[in-house]
Amino acid sequence: MKWSLPQIHPDRCTGCGRCVAVCPEHVLSLHSRHPFGIGDKKAVLDAPDVCTRCTLCVPACPFVAVSMQKIRLNG
Ligand code: SF4
Ligand code: SF4
Numbered sequence: 001m002k003w004s005l006p007q008i009h010p011d012r013c014t015g016c017g018r019c020v021a022v023c024p025e026h027v028l029s030l031h032s033r034h035p036f037g038i039g040d041k042k043a044v045l046d047a048p049d050v051c052t053r054c055t056l057c058v059p060a061c062p063f064v065a066v067s068m069q070k071i072r073l074n075g
Helices: 018-022
Strands: 001-010 028-032 041-045 066-072
Touching: 001 041, 018 028
Parallel strands: none
Antiparallel strands: 001 066, 028 041
């Protein structure tokens, strides 16, 4: 079974937060890769199972960092 989910390209993401703001399900957030939470933040899909795949986050990104990608579930 294939499923589309938003993928965030970390090299393109500037951490502007626009995708986080438009997500109706509040499943996107900004995270630092640093263990103490310092430095640049990137958008992360926190709860793929809650994401409704509405695609609103894709056009919200001015840096073309979000795209819907098919992933395979349950083989
Ligand atoms: S596809 Fe919709 S529900 Fe899923 S992360 Fe993007 S805006 Fe949120
Ligand atoms: S809108 Fe784009 S650049 Fe801004 S936080 Fe989301 S993915 Fe990153």
